[in-house]
Amino acid sequence: MKKLLILMMASLIACPGILAQLQVAITIDDVPNTKAYNASLTLVRQLDQKKVPTAIFINESKLQFSKNQGFFANVGLLMHWGNPPYNTLGNHTYSHLRYSAVGYQAFTQDLVKGEEFTEKLAKKYHKKLRYFRFPYNDLGKDSSQHHQIVHYLQANNYILTPFTVESSDWMFNYLYEHYQKQGKPKEAQRIGNLYIQKTLEYFTFFEKMAMAQYKRPVRHIYLCHDNPLNADYIGLLLSKLRQRKYSFISLTKAMQDPVYQQTDVYYKKWGVSWMYRWMKDGKARSQLMKTEPDIMSVYQEYQKVLKAKH
Ligand SMILES: [Zn+2]
Numbered sequence: 041m042k043k044l045l046i047l048m049m050a051s052l053i054a055c056p057g058i059l060a061q062l063q064v065a066i067t068i069d070d071v072p073n074t075k076a077y078n079a080s081l082t083l084v085r086q087l088d089q090k091k092v093p094t095a096i097f098i099n100e101s102k103l104q105f106s107k108n109q110g111f112f113a114n115v116g117l118l119m120h121w122g123n124p125p126y127n128t129l130g131n132h133t134y135s136h137l138r139y140s141a142v143g144y145q146a147f148t149q150d151l152v153k154g155e156e157f158t159e160k161l162a163k164k165y166h167k168k169l170r171y172f173r174f175p176y177n178d179l180g181k182d183s184s185q186h187h188q189i190v191h192y193l194q195a196n197n198y199i200l201t202p203f204t205v206e207s208s209d210w211m212f213n214y215l216y217e218h219y220q221k222q223g224k225p226k227e228a229q230r231i232g233n234l235y236i237q238k239t240l241e242y243f244t245f246f247e248k249m250a251m252a253q254y255k256r257p258v259r260h261i262y263l264c265h266d267n268p269l270n271a272d273y274i275g276l277l278l279s280k281l282r283q284r285k286y287s288f289i290s291l292t293k294a295m296q297d298p299v300y301q302q303t304d305v306y307y308k309k310w311g312v313s314w315m316y317r318w319m320k321d322g323k324a325r326s327q328l329m330k331t332e333p334d335i336m337s338v339y340q341e342y343q344k345v346l347k348a349k350h
Pocket residue numbers: 069070132136174175176
């Protein structure tokens with residue numbers, strides 16, 4: 041009996057999820073995907089139906105895309121995203137520029153341009169536009185560019201939005217759309233299932249990293265995109281996370297976790313997780329990055345398809 045008790049205690053320590061509730065905020069970038077209008081509508085409807093609080097990061101330039109539905113229909117799509125009371129609005133710049141490439145002047149101009157319609161939307165839904173997320177999570181090519189923009193955001197009452205978990209869903213989506221257009225649903229399905237498998241592996245990876253660094257689970261922020269892949273697979277992903285005892289919280293609640301008060305000391309342009317950016321030891325950071333879940337085969341497949349197209 042004593043032995044059994046010890047075994048049970050050991051398994052509880054090994055699986056922290058049993059002891060502490062896991063929490064994650066879902067955040068979606070590049071909203072509204074007017075090029076995949078119906079998929080975008082499907083995605084927002086599912087999240088809305090499940091009442092999953094979602095923070096959305098908007099590129100207003102997408103409202104101008106006219107091939108599918110036209111401007112007013114595009115605005116209608118964005119209103120679907122902005123309307124749910126538990127959805128948070130965020131600015132993702134007007135035209136999705138890379139900060140390290142265009143520099144401070146052009147970037148801040150594009151950022152302000154990206155507020156115009158979203159501010160109106162926020163007012164209509166009695167919300168505030170407080171969150172900003174960098175396209176590509178590119179915070180500048182060096183520490184001076186980095187500090188300059190962080191200061192700008194603070195001075196303009198913006199909250200810089202981090203993330204802890206992402207799984208390159210954009211790359212999986214590229215292949216997913218490609219196979220769908222080619223009339224290869226089985227290939228598309230293979231990519232979809234691989235996306236779920238790898239995303240869960242990434243969650244495990246960052247859960248373990250949180251336990252190693254903070255000795256407790258942290259409130260995670262998952263980053264993904266408004267795309268057809270998520271339109272078809274978000275339900276499965278959410279149910280898998282629920283099985284792991286995750287609950288879905290707002291971005292604001294996630295950011296109340298003290299881990300988000302730490303300083304980002306990563307001064308390169310790459311869009312890495314904030315779990316790495318808080319690490320002061322650059323060598324240890326690089327070592328850890330090498331132990332991430334392996335998605336090389338997907339990357340190679342993506343490169344192959346990309347090359348064949350050009
Ligand atoms: Zn983006």
